[in-house]
Amino acid sequence: MIKNDLLAQLQHKFPKHIFEQQYLSVVHKGRFANAIVYRYKDDKFDLIVKDFSQSPWFIRKSFARISVNQEYKGLSRLADLNAVANNFSRLSPIAVAYDYIEGTPLRSLIHEDKTLPVNFFSELERQVAKMHRKGIVHLDLRNMGNILCGTDGKPYFIDFQSTISFARFPRWLQRFMRGTDMSGVYKAWNKLSVEPLPQAKQDYLVRFNHVRKRWIFKGYPIQRTYAWGAGIFAQFLNSDIVRSITERL
Template identity: 30%
Template sequence: MAHGEIPMTREEIKRKSICLTKGNFGKPDLNQVEVEGRSLMIKDVGRKKFFLRWTLGLWLIHKEWKIYSRLTGIKGIPQPVERVDRFSFAMEFIPGRPILRGESLPPSFFHELERVLGDIHERGIVHMDLRHKGNILVSEKGEPYLIDFNSSFAFKEKGFLRRYLFPLLRRVDDGGLLKLKKRIAPALLTSEELAFLKRFERLRKLWIFN
């Protein structure tokens, strides 16, 4: 099945899918569905109440679809498949689980996660919610996958915001990743990373991303 080819209607997807997570407020529901032997994740706000569906829900779906499309081809990011309709889209389903506090992960896991983060930054995307363990999956092969771009921002290649705001938010991402690393595997933090975290914690009190 190629990109952009889901031979199922919304009603068929609704009947055959399994709801994994109900999104709070206007956030999308996460549904898993099998299509021609392939597991897909459907992100959907179509079942939200009318006002939320046509305002916040519609905006979040459109924004996240554009971000996933911009990140196509990056290893460690689920790949977009198709925009089902204005309220939903299909993406690659990654069998895995969230990181667990205190679990034993090799240094290579965090090195690979840093590579994924660097790759999305190269595309002008900041994630903005890396402190949340549920946004990083450990795949069945033990590889990191970065998910849930509801809180993310996309920047154009040039312009005032890309020049001045993007570097700041990129450091917020870096600090969020190190805070997660500190909670999960503190022994893996280098002295340079600890020094960065200390500076980051002082600066974080001055902005809204707490």
């Protein structure tokens, strides 16, 4: 029934194409407040679809709508980046679809003891810097599963549920947010590059990791209060934000 509804939504969005269930498969089964991730692949379309239809009703009426809205807005804001899928659609208030990117998550390459050329990471760094110039942070690039090495050898990033505009935050927190993204680039560079991470970038990564482990517990009381408040708000929006800041190295 859920799959039929999803196919009907795709059909409504692309009325000139016939969508068939045999081409729809589950990539990842979400738990509780997470979407089920599908892949639809036929001779014309190759799509990732995130759908919250099987979540409890109170998730569908609250968190799911926020999550889909965040993902759609993130894709919209970053559509002209080479590292982002630039064809996407909101199928319903609780479902979003975008082009499937063929590639391997960096997390898998790390587990396989693979390496990548240094120009891959230089390009990833450029793409993240371009994202920041648009006033947007991803906030979950330290999760190596959200960065892909495409079949074309180029970097891509996925999963935009935690993507937000940072302009409304204080400057010190903006720097930390941007640092969360860039440290994810340098973390991957350090683990996967055929060449060592340049010393200046290594120093940046070490400094950021040092601050990141202690930022909530140091500084002026007003900063600590704001940090905790931002953390609680982020957890409500998407637990991925909190994980990206607090995950262990």
